[in-house]
Amino acid sequence: MAKDLDLITIGRSSVDLYGAQVGGRLEDMRSFEKYVGGSPTNMATGTARLGLRSALLTKVGDEHMGRFLREELVKEGVDVTGVLTDPERLTALVLLGIRDEDQFPLIFYRENCADMALSAQDVDEGFISRARAVVATGTHLSNPRTEAAVLKALELARKHGAQTALDIDFRPNLWGLSGHGDGENRFIASAAVTEKLQSTLHLFDLIVGTEEEFHIAGGTTDTVAALRAVRAVSGATLVCKRGADGAVAFTGAIPDRLDEGQSGPGFPIEVFNVLGAGDGFMSGLLKGWLDGVDWPTSLKYANACGAFAVSRHGCTPAYPSWEELQFFLQRGVVEKALRNDTALEQIHWSTTRKRDWDDLRVFAFDHRMQMEEMDGATPDRIGAFKELCLRAAVAQAAGRPGHGILCDGRLGARALYAAAGQGLWVGRPVEWPGSRPLRLEPQVGEDAGGLKEWPGEHVVKCLCFPHPDDDDAMWADQIATITRVFQSCRRNGLEFLLEVIPSKVGPVDDKTTPDVIQRVYDAGIYPDWWKLEPFRSEAAWAASCDAIERNDKRTRGIVVLGLDAPEDELRESFALAVRFPLVKGFAVGRTIFGDVARDWFADRIDDDSAVARMTENYARLCDVWAQARARTMEAAQ
Numbered sequence: 001m002a003k004d005l006d007l008i009t010i011g012r013s014s015v016d017l018y019g020a021q022v023g024g025r026l027e028d029m030r031s032f033e034k035y036v037g038g039s040p041t042n043m044a045t046g047t048a049r050l051g052l053r054s055a056l057l058t059k060v061g062d063e064h065m066g067r068f069l070r071e072e073l074v075k076e077g078v079d080v081t082g083v084l085t086d087p088e089r090l091t092a093l094v095l096l097g098i099r100d101e102d103q104f105p106l107i108f109y110r111e112n113c114a115d116m117a118l119s120a121q122d123v124d125e126g127f128i129s130r131a132r133a134v135v136a137t138g139t140h141l142s143n144p145r146t147e148a149a150v151l152k153a154l155e156l157a158r159k160h161g162a163q164t165a166l167d168i169d170f171r172p173n174l175w176g177l178s179g180h181g182d183g184e185n186r187f188i189a190s191a192a193v194t195e196k197l198q199s200t201l202h203l204f205d206l207i208v209g210t211e212e213e214f215h216i217a218g219g220t221t222d223t224v225a226a227l228r229a230v231r232a233v234s235g236a237t238l239v240c241k242r243g244a245d246g247a248v249a250f251t252g253a254i255p256d257r258l259d260e261g262q263s264g265p266g267f268p269i270e271v272f273n274v275l276g277a278g279d280g281f282m283s284g285l286l287k288g289w290l291d292g293v294d295w296p297t298s299l300k301y302a303n304a305c306g307a308f309a310v311s312r313h314g315c316t317p318a319y320p321s322w323e324e325l326q327f328f329l330q331r332g333v334v335e336k337a338l339r340n341d342t343a344l345e346q347i348h349w350s351t352t353r354k355r356d357w358d359d360l361r362v363f364a365f366d367h368r369m370q371m372e373e374m375d376g377a378t379p380d381r382i383g384a385f386k387e388l389c390l391r392a393a394v395a396q397a398a399g400r401p402g403h404g405i406l407c408d409g410r411l412g413a414r415a416l417y418a419a420a421g422q423g424l425w426v427g428r429p430v431e432w433p434g435s436r437p438l439r440l441e442p443q444v445g446e447d448a449g450g451l452k453e454w455p456g457e458h459v460v461k462c463l464c465f466p467h468p469d470d471d472d473a474m475w476a477d478q479i480a481t482i483t484r485v486f487q488s489c490r491r492n493g494l495e496f497l498l499e500v501i502p503s504k505v506g507p508v509d510d511k512t513t514p515d516v517i518q519r520v521y522d523a524g525i526y527p528d529w530w531k532l533e534p535f536r537s538e539a540a541w542a543a544s545c546d547a548i549e550r551n552d553k554r555t556r557g558i559v560v561l562g563l564d565a566p567e568d569e570l571r572e573s574f575a576l577a578v579r580f581p582l583v584k585g586f587a588v589g590r591t592i593f594g595d596v597a598r599d600w601f602a603d604r605i606d607d608d609s610a611v612a613r614m615t616e617n618y619a620r621l622c623d624v625w626a627q628a629r630a631r632t633m634e635a636a637q
């Protein structure tokens with residue numbers, strides 16, 4: 001059978017609840033970030049980011065945390081065929097924090113957890129046969145049921161010509177050697193654990209561990225002696241991690257000194273968070289190993305990925321994309337705290353964004369001022385009308401990808417909350433309607449700190465009216481506000497859409513918007529999305545796209561806005577806009593809801609007919625867009 005997977009990792013999966021504050025006790029943490037966790041799950045994610053076709057074999061609970069893990073893995077491009085749901089047990093949780101450079105207090109909530117219910121029955125031959133390699137970690141050898149699952153996977157891997165790897169990943173607590181408060185302990189000698197590990201080491205082609213992990217596998221705290229003990233029972237390539245000193249690989253006999261093994265360059269970075277370095281390291285190593293490059297090169301990838309992990313918050317969030325890794329290897333370390341390296345962070349952010357939105361049709365009903373001005377509109381009725389808008393959006397989307405809404409959290413909160421989890425792209429405004437200089441909604445706050453309360457799927461939309469002719473004070477004021485919003489977006493892991501409409505405040509020509517765009521980038525602001533007005537000339541589109549691509553090759557792209565234009569006009573502007581590949585879609589509001597809203601607020605029509613008319617209007621625009629796109633594609637062929 002053709003191998004359509006590079007690797008399957010097998011074992012632990014958890015939600016890591018990572019203390020958001022740094023340098024305190026776990027007792028003093030005020031809040032926790034939520035990340036995908038557990039060594040094999042981290043490796044599946046880390047390798048997928050590096051471009052390998054990865055899959056995970058594990059079990060999660062039939063609840064929100066289990067769904068979170070599965071959804072995140074899908075977004076990362078990990079094959080989740082083997083992520084099974086246990087109907088009875090809970091997904092494992094881990095609470096952890098960064099105490100200082102060396103200590104990371106950690107509590108495992110893994111009593112009878114879902115992944116420990118993985119059994120031999122769950123290991124499907126067809127699934128395993130798809131992979132070029134199977135990667136296990138030590139924890140699942142600690143219990144007879146999970147051990148049987150791992151052994152079966154390894155046996156099937158052999159049968160189907162796959163390679164096998166082990167990350168010893170010794171957690172004494174998970175072998176019952178220490179108590180709940182001792183989760184961070186990395187070494188307690190145990191003859192029973194050594195014996196168990198030694199009974200399986202012959203099954204692997206590659207064995208990876210820290211010095212302490214080889215101590216437990218080899219049954220001695222003398223590292224060279226331990227490696228020799230492992231070599232006595234296994235012909236695998238042994239890779240020994242040495243923290244800041246990098247790592248060494250041994251393909252044959254173990255020499256007298258560790259330095260005599262093969263090694264790759266290490267990276268002088270600032271230590272921030274040592275936890276999870278091993279899984280980052282293993283991801284880089286697997287990439288090299290499975291790509292068939294030599295050990296020094298594989299170790300270079302591995303050390304670099306380990307360095308990323310050590311220098312950033314969290315485990316999985318820290319791991320680099322392939323593009324990012326290549327950039328780093330070529331350019332080297334310029335800022336030892338990698339999380340403060342602006343160029344690297346921008347590449348990290350823009351190459352690890354989740355979900356593709358290459359064709360986006362957005363129904364925008366985040367209008368506040370315009371609805372408030374309508375006869376018969378009250379805050380409550382506006383809220384109710386926005387719920388009807390959402391019904392229309394959902395009806396047109398019908399579960400298909402590529403549809404979205406723009407809805408606000410002040411008047412439209414009920415619709416906004418109801419939109420969660422429906423597969424829609426959800427944009428949400430921060431600007432105080434019509435403000436110039438730009439001011440923000442009170443819920444968001446002038447420091448943009450309120451974004452902390454926004455769910456991860458919300459895209460932060462900010463509408464601003466800048467113009468090249470504005471005086472310095474106006475520019476400085478508006479750029480300062482956009483900067484606060486942008487920085488808060490990044491801090492909170494939210495995508496940022498910047499909408500600029502210079503035509504509302506001054507004369508425009510083909511250079512006006514490109515000028516504005518350049519000034520935004522000059523201020524160090526990198527929007528994920530641009531929302532631009534429908535230009536009438538090809539030259540204006542070309543110059544705007546050029547201004548974006550010149551500054552940011554990895555932007556999500558542009559959505560074109562409607563400005564209450566009649567449908568015929570939109571048809572024309574879409575036809576021009578779609579010719580530019582950076583234009584990914586439209587975001588149109590009043591053309592869809594304007595007349596309907598006036599009729600509904602005046603009680604001339606009921607809810608159902610409002611929904612029906614808006615669905616129809618939205619559907620028609622989607623068709624216009626689709627046809628324009630299809631014509632462009634045909635012409636390009």
Ligand SMILES: Nc1ncnc2c1ncn2[C@@H]1O[C@H](COP(=O)(O)OP(=O)(O)OP(=O)(O)O)[C@@H](O)[C@H]1O
Pocket residue numbers: 210241242243244245246247266267268269271274275276277278279280281302303304305306307310
């Ligand atoms: N201080 C550091 N400076 C640079 N690179 C480092 C540093 N610490 C770790 N690394 C890189 O990360 C790799 C793994 O680190 P380490 O030996 O701490 O793994 P580990 O203990 O398995 O981690 P984990 O917390 O995931 O179990 C090292 O081999 C090295 O490549």
Ligand SMILES: O=C(O)C[C@@H](O)[C@H](O)C(=O)CO
Pocket residue numbers: 014015016036037038039040042094171275276277278279315
């Ligand atoms: O298992 C741990 O040590 C904590 C995990 O939650 C973390 O994601 C990890 O696996 C680091 O190796």
